[in-house]
Amino acid sequence: MKPVWKWIIGVLLALILIVLGVAWYYSRNWKPIVETKLKETVTNATNGLYSLRYDDLDLNVAIGNVTLKNAELIPDSAVYRQMVANKLAPNSRYHIKLASLKVRSFNLWDVIKNRTLFIKTINFESPDIHMIQEYHAYNDTIVDQKSKTLYDNIKDVFSAVNVRDIKIENVKFKFSKIEEGKSSDIVLDSIGINVHDVLVDETSIDDSTRLFYTKMVEIDVPGFTYDLSNGIYKAKFDRLKINTQEENVLLTKVEYSPKMSKAVYFKTRGQNVTMAVLKFDTLRFEKLNFKQLIDDQQTIAEHVQIKNGSVSLYNDKRYPKKTVSKVGSSPHQQLMKVQKLIRIDTVFVDNIDVLYGEHSAKFNREGVITFNNANGTITNLTNDSLHLQQQKQMKANLSAKIMNAGSLNVQFGFDMLSKDGAHTYKGTLGPMQATSFNRILKPLLNVEIASGNIRKVSFNMSANDHRNWGDFRFDYDHLKISLLNAPGSDNEKKGIASFLVNQILINDSNPDANEKYHIGKVNYRRVPEHTFFKTLWQSLLEGIKQCAGISKEREAKLMGTAEGAKNILDESKNVIKKTGNFFKGIFKKKDKDEKKEK
Template identity: 60%
Template sequence: MKPIWKWIIGIFILLVVALSGAIWYFSRNWKPIVEEKLQEVIKNSTDSLYKLSYDKLDLNLAIGNVTLENAMLVPDSAVYAQMEAVQKAPDNLYDIRLKALKIRRFGIIDILTNRKLTIKSISLEDPAIHLTNKYHAYNDTVVSESKKTLYESVKDVLQSVNVRDIMMENVSFKYSKLSEGKSSDFAVKDIKISVHDVLIDETSLADTSRLMYTKMVEIVVPGFTYNFADGFYQAKFDELKINTREQNILLTNVDYKPVMNKAAYFKKKGKNVTMADLHFDTLRMEQLNFRALMDNQQTIAKKVQIKNGHAKLYNDKRYPKSPKNQIGQAPHQKLLRVKQLIDLDSVFVENVDVLYGEMSGKYHREGQISFDGATGILTHVTNDSVKLAKNKFMKADLRAKVMNSGSLHATFSFDMLSKNGAYSYAGSLKPMQAPAFNRILTPLLNVEIGSGNIRSVRFTMEGNDYRSWGDFRFDYDNLKINLLNEEGEKKKKKILSFLVNQLVIDDSNPDANEVYHIGKVNHKRVPEHTFFKNLWQSLLDGIKQTAGISPEREQRLIGSAQSAKKAVEQTKGSVKKTKGFLNRLFKKDEEKQQE
């Protein structure tokens, strides 16, 4: 038996030596073949636009390793100029550089016997990608030829390609947009990209569990800041995480805000436009359809979460405003006109402070109204015609603290298919003190609420592009208004305030005669008013009706003031002190009316 084992061992050793020698030979002699093929593939696939260069190529077939050091894939500017001359140049140019490309543990035996390439890992060290975009009008009309799939490109050589993991660390990405000889840039550094289980074969493209042949792509982008070309705004976030297997996108500490303070912003704009300041601790999309997003630029997700932050809007009436017709510009109408499909089952809002501030053009003071800690849900946020045919309503259910005091609950229903922008809304406000509204009334109107208990507010409204109608109920008591002199809010117009409280408004609802007033709103929209301003004007109409502020009562106030002045003039010479007091009281009001 021993001679047989000797023969077996000898043959095995001989095979190992022969295989080792073959591997050594091919490792040495395949290198120039591989280098030549690489250059040929790059040249043919890019119409000679790109060139590949590197410092060193190591190929070890014995253990299945390949290393490419200091590799660069760069465009040839001369070739690009020639392509522009014949209107064949692409809009995007790529400059890709990396410290090293390492391929580990690929199976040479499987390639030779089964035409299957299996790789344990591919790593790219310090990749730097520079994408330059230059618009060419002819690319808008060029009919692109149908492209081969990745599998169709490799099937003549390999039946399948499988890579377990691809890792890219410390990725730098720069985007440059060239327009009219100017370049606008933004850059992101320290990106981490992980790709798991890449499979290219005849079945993988149709595999719904895969995205672009992969089981998972995870991208982490730390710290990003972008200054917009107009010089007014900046966008930034602390971190972006994308995971295609979990179908999630997460953004943290997101900001969209001006790069200057309010005074400088409006001075530079030179007109009264809305300034926005947005911040959210968390923006998250869950069960996002990445395939639809990448293939067709469609945003389809089950859940969007907006958590902890603020949305602040400001206007400055010291600057001129260019009125624009706002008919057809309601939020639901704008959503319906978006070209790309949007389909969000639910949008959750949690603890977001909403604030509107306005600088008075007359008193040069800023008034503010706030809805603090806004929380709620928007459902069926979509412009998908198929889904809207089954259910045409987008709805919102929101809660907040008005002026960080009274609890407001409001619901909205938007008819997405209405030709005149139909919608409805209802709400209620729980008890709060009326003077809380002085934060907006005093700076803008030079009026303060001296006292007032708001017991409840309830409203049910409907509206469209042209008018709003519905019922408004306002329960309150002990309401007192103080009119202020222009010299300052501490000096009050006591007599005129007394007339307002006695003749113009009811100090309670039900009033002193136990009559309960209900506001029957029928408000005609001013075309230049935005959707939200029209909402406020409609509610204000209800407030005035329930507080007894009718046009007749306003006229009574004006008449009383004129009568008081006339009485003073008739008693001239006999009641000088009274004359002087009342003359001082009404003189400025008369001058205002004449102006």
């Protein structure tokens, strides 16, 4: 038996030595072959655009490990310019540096026998990626020449390549966009990327469960701030997370705002150009089509969630406003003008505070109106003309607390294919105190609501580029207003004028004292220079005035009364005579009204 054991042990030792010898031979003699083939493959696969350089290639065939040290993928600028001249250059090119590239656990036998390469893991150490984007219009039009797939480039060497996991950590990424010879840069640090189950074979490119050969790509980008090209605004976020398998994108602490204070902003612009500040805790895309986004820059998603944030808009009337026609610039018309396709089934708005502030040139004060805790949905948000042939309506159903008091519910309907911007809006406002609106009325109009109980408001309106029309209902009681003197005056309120306005010119309730219920029949012709939302407000204001009994004649009388009272207070001569004449005019107006009623 002893010789048998010796024979067995001898055979095993011989086999081990043979394996080690073969491994050593291939490691020693395949290295130059692999190096040559690797560089050749990179050059051929990119039509000479890229070359591969590195300091050392450590190849251990026995355990299936490869380490590439100080590797660099370098684009050739001369080749790129020639490709541009021939209209063959891609829009993007890359310059990539790696401290090391580690390939672990590949099977040499499968490579030799079956021409298949399976790799357990690939690790990229300290990658530095510079992506340069330079737009070429011909890339949008050339479709007759089918580009090579990744499989086409490797099929002469391998019939299939499968990598279970790719880990790329602490990535430094620089994005440079070149437009009209000028470059703008975005720099990101400490990006984490995990790629799972990469398969390159004859059929994987058509596998609907894969995105560019992969089953899943996870990307984690830490926060960054980007100065926009106009030099005024900045955009930033705290974190960006992408998961291609779940088809989700999550951004946290998103902000779009000027880089300066409100005062400096308007001074810098030199015009009354709306200043916008947008802040959201959460911005999430769900079921986002990454392939369409990457290939065609099309945004197609099932859901978008905007949660916990604010939208603040400011104007300053101390600065001149550029008077241009806003006809054709309603929200839905602006969406249809976007060059790239957008199709989102539903946008969920969750707890967003909306504020509009305006600084008065006449009174040098800022008034604000707020819509607190806005919630709701926007459905069929798209500029896809083919999709809109089936469903042309984009709808918004939103609710908020106006001035953090009354419950406002509004439904918009936008005809996306209408040539004249047709749309509808209807809504209701629940009970609240009218004095809540003094935050905007007093600073901007120098008028104050002394008291007033709003029971309900409802409206149902249709509109287009030129006109808004519909019914407006306003149920209220105990409405009293105070006309104010100029800021800084010893006596803030115009007592006589306020008394006359409340007694004669407006109805203190609806139904009024004669139990007549007033309904606003709005037919408002748009001022072309007014924005969509200003036109909407002016239309609703027309309904408010009609319900309050303020006809155009009474409105003119109201303005005359305020100015007349100012003269009374400013001029001390003939106070009694002026007051008598004033009342005389009022009673004449009252007699005319009584005759009309009869």
